[in-house]
Amino acid sequence: MASTPTTTMRLDPELKDKAMRVLEPLGLNMTGAVTIFLKAVIREQGLPIDMNVKPDKTDESN
Template sequence: MANTPTTTMRLDPELKDQAMRILEPLGLNMTGAVTIFLKAVVRENGLPFEVKNKEN
């Protein structure tokens, strides 16, 4: 991946740890998971899941 930019994210440490415990057995690191998510955003032209208002 030539010319791949570095991106910094601020995450809650506990959320990151919980996610990594799930991702590691799947053979994924945070970069892989974020890449999958962003490719899904592009493919779906929006979030790859439904977003609902809690009030409805």
């Protein structure tokens, strides 16, 4: 079996802490969550989230 490479990420400690509090009840750790995200990137051939900028209500009158 091929060895799994180690990847290092720099994260804001507060962001990581908040994310872990959401992930733990789901039975996920950071590695599992990142793996799910990267598989979704491959499946979608891009980011698996809506990145559209919606106009302000003030912009709709123009």
